[in-house]
Amino acid sequence: MHTKSTLIIKIIYTMLFLILSTGNLSAKIVLIPAFDGLIIPIVVTPDTIAPTKPRLFTSSPTTTFAESVSLNIRGEAGSKVLVNGRVVGTIDGSGKITITLNTSGANGVKNFSIRLRDSSGNTSNALNISIKKIPDPKFDTEYRGLTFYQQNMESSDYKLNQLTNAEFNALNSEVKLQVANKLLTSLFFGYPLQELKEKIGNGDFLSSVRNKLEVETTDKGWVEDYILDDTVFRQTNNQYYIPQATTILTRFYAMKDLDKYFFNNWVAYILTQTIMFSPAYELSSTHTPDISGVYNQLVVMLENNGGMRFSTYVHMMSEDNWRRFRSPEDNGREMLEIYLLDGNDKHVPFAGKALKNWKLNKDGDTLEVGLNQNTIPLDTLTNFFGGNAVVTGEDFYRELVKSNRFTKGVTRRLVNFFFPEKSNSKQQAITNSIVSSNPETWQDILTQILFSEEYLLHNNRAKSAEETFFSLAKKMEFRNRRFTFYTFKSELEKMHQASMKYKLGKIKRVPLDTLSFAYYHKFIRERILIKPANIKQTNPNNYDYFGWMPSFISNDKFTPNSNNHTATLRSFVDYLFEATIARKATNSEHNLFKNHMIEERGGKQVFRSVFNMFIIRDDPEDQATRRERYRSYIARVVLDYISRLDLTYTQREVN
């Protein structure tokens, strides 16, 4: 019972709170415990003095060709730094901070308004900075007409119709979830359901994802150290296990942000799955470092704006490539066919002549280029490529990538990879649209495909195991054990989806013959969907250690109601469905689970004992443990069912 005096104080407190919270005063209320468990408010004089305008303590450049510029700022310690209205950091105790201004995008003057805001909400005057973005001179670098570096196109210049935010927002909520999942899954990414729904709800989902791919936020140093941490991910130098491929797979799991670094890695990964850049570790003449050789070089070139012609030119002349195609005729023939789709056998002897002084020396499978190069102009190839005269091997590679046929060839390869079920004529039409936009970077092609209406709305295809695994791992809050990615790599081989193994790349990205698919289904079912992690297990070598974490099915993810078990089950089942395959369960599916998990007891519909997530025990700890375990049991049954749905393994046309 409250005394009269405490009630009076409560009334005063309430009134004061109302005044303060509705008026213009910016006072703070400090709440101090007083007698009888009550709280007495104390009014503190507000801070109304704005911080002084931020100052530079090193000068700002007036021009740049970089994608970002760092500035050193001084100001009131503890105040937030706002750039063009967005908080970018907090001034440290010594009154300093280094901020990064985003200068990416088109050339021209970039204006930045930098203000400080203290904890009382007072905002300083603006420090205005203008930096002129100028063309990077490196983009003028060329050799005999081959331009080395290229800037990505603006998406507004794409010719393949792109799905806009407005068109996306106009879809119904289930379709939006499916489209968002399709996009993210294609990128080997995913978000927990609630987070994804929030992002969709912001109204700018597609553009925000696209923007993320242009800005680097990953702490690369941390990621690269982390994936080599033997206590977390097993490391070995034993080439039998193809550790380079395993490390590449691990990186996608370890990268937390969908950003530019992630995207560059994804682009490199996609390219190395195709006939264009497969390191082909199945061959006796290749060596496991070729995997990192091809892949890492692509990542580095992507990071440095290497154009797709240049990166292909460099790759074709590499030892990695010659270990795959090992004689002048073979290498010449395959380069023509792979990049230009040219299968004319009459061109092969000329390619062989151009490359006559190139060979793979058996001593360490080393590329050896002699001085006895060809000196006779090869007019057939010159005319076919339509550029400078082809005489030597270097001419051959350079003029090949400069050819107009190159853009058509590589675009078609990637279109086939992402639209495998489309008819030839449709694939050609998509290719033509992309080619007409004059892409010069791999990103120009791949981004154009990924965000296209054709891909997001109208494409049916099987998901690769990487797409399924990495997206589920992020959606289901998965915890790995040390061997997880060795297992994944070897299971990919059984699925005939081995990464970077095949001489001709993945001719079919996702083989669905019964045996290949049986391994695919088995892996996804047993190693992810029905595999909860044992949170108590601390040994990362242990089988119990890996799986989805209890947080994936915590009570805040759905609507538990101890007074209505049936509604609780329905809510939980819908959550599991949406979180994994982006649709709710149908009534038939709900009935299947209800009939198995709910029984009538005492005239009420309640959970069967083994599924009773509302079980009551005397011991609170025992009760909590059991409730979590039984919730996990429900999830395992539902997720087992989901593992039997083709939607788990496919991306479907959505309308």
Added chain:
Amino acid sequence: MNRRDFIKLSFATGSAVLMPSFSYSANLNLNDITFSTTTYQDNAAQTIIVFMYGGASQLSGNISNLDTINQYSQNNYAYFSDTEATTNNCWKSAGGDHMEDLIAAGDMTLYRCCYSQEREDANNKSHGLCTNQNQRGTYDVDGGGIVANIATILQAKGMINKNTLMPFVTMEGESIFYTEGNIALASYLKPVGVDEHFNNPYSRSVNPWLFCTDEERQNNNCTDSNSDYIPKLTTDMDILSQSYNQNGEIKSAFTKRGELSSFIEDNLKSKLDAQGNIITPVEYPINNFSNKLKAAITLLEVNPDTKIVTLGTGGLGGWDDHNDARRYVSRMEDLFGSLKAAVAHLKAINKDNKINIMVFGEFGRNVNLNGANGWDHGNLQNLYVLGGTDYFTHRGIVGETVVDNAGYNRIWLKPKSGTYWFEPLSIASTLYSIYGIENPNILTGGNYPPVNIV
């Protein structure tokens, strides 16, 4: 097929130089098929197709022209430590002795002139396109694969139905042999996969605590995950999920999963010894290709319903020998050592009259030994046909070749004037014929089976 379609098939964006000199459509029209039930039933054929991916050189079965080749070759064949010829000019150390044994016993026909004038005219020697053509047996971009066509026809003629157990089996994953044409394949006609160790990824264990009802636990042996008992819930799950799954390979794979699991457990596991090796009545050379052959023959023996098994030569390595071709010699020796053992195996189980083995690839090779001591792509290959003695009349060696020196590192073997040769599409015709199709030429652009074999 029209010009445009062929171009599309040739390469993604097309290359007019690849256009063949004729046009035709090879869509499967069941009304046009003349089918002999008697031939089908009398033959009771079962086939193992061994596809040599990469394009194996024909030289192991034919070094008749070696002296001439050496006159023109960039590198001399002395590179190989041994190019001794057998009586019939097979390459002794590259499987030649085994070939001679098989031929002498009347167990094999070696066709030396599987040559393509069409490809010659089209300047086509690309892996992808030639594989596509040979496994479809047609130039039609929409044409079905050879095995898919056989499946469709046998079903239409009532020779196989949904009760036929695993009529088509792949031990190489997906291939164009099974590509659907203009007629969609029923689920039970699609190939199933089995590996050479009879592993069973089709099995699916469930936790009885979660899947069994209280009643099931009381009334059945639903106590542990090793029990054979299948809880009703898992069956209900399969039925319901399949009702939502769209028609296609995944749905088909789910449909067959249980049956395959049972078949492997009930019929194939018993053929393994304690070390997991397949028990056979004859010794095979030790290599992974032998394991595949053993598995294929064991499967065909156990299950007469299986008509065709396709396998690559995985375990030996690819045949795209552009460099260091010495490895080709030992690979061929291993291949034919295994094939000879396979024929002995067939005889031991009295199946050499019913089961045949056909060995071919996408093409043969240029015979110029290049600067890397390898061979570029060619246009003449060998076809090896073994077993199936009830319906094949083995002819020993058929065909003679000559050397065509076409300039700069282009040295070809071609059919000698007047000798018997055939287009690669005739291989498809052979397969169609032994399964009762009397007019296979309508599916293969007018190409008939090799003369006198069937």
